[in-house]
Amino acid sequence: MAINFDDLKDTAVDLAQAAAQKAKELATIAKAKASIAAEEIKIRKAYIELGKLYYRDYALGEDMDSAEYLPWCDKITASRAVIEDLKNLIADIKEKGELTDEEVETADEEPAEEPEQTEE
Numbered sequence: 001m002a003i004n005f006d007d008l009k010d011t012a013v014d015l016a017q018a019a020a021q022k023a024k025e026l027a028t029i030a031k032a033k034a035s036i037a038a039e040e041i042k043i044r045k046a047y048i049e050l051g052k053l054y055y056r057d058y059a060l061g062e063d064m065d066s067a068e069y070l071p072w073c074d075k076i077t078a079s080r081a082v083i084e085d086l087k088n089l090i091a092d093i094k095e096k097g098e099l100t101d102e103e104v105e106t107a108d109e110e111p112a113e114e115p116e117q118t119e120e
Contacts, residue, residue: 021097022097022099022103025093025097025099026099026103026104026106026107027107028089028093029090029093029094029099029104029107030107032086032089032090033086033090033107035082035086036083036086036087039079039080039082039083039086040079040083042075042079043075043076043079043080046072046073046075046076046079047076049072050069050072050073050076053068053069053072054069090104
């Protein structure tokens, strides 16, 4: 039985290229998940600020000033749109790369640390 080294080399090259492509896809997914976590932190911060404004107006018996609330609402809406785009990117990569759910789940990086909140 003769070994065809050219075929063996071609197979090895193909496998290495497939592994590199899968690693690139998983890295992109991990970055997208980290960005999603960062956007979720932005949303939580916006909710906190919005709540502080609302409570201040409530405690003082003032009418709600939508001009004051609107920037925080816009930030929440924008972050939700970014999250949706990132989730779609992950789904597209998963579909095109024929990645399993398990591979996608293991593509997680450490979640972003939330800064400590100070009392105001």
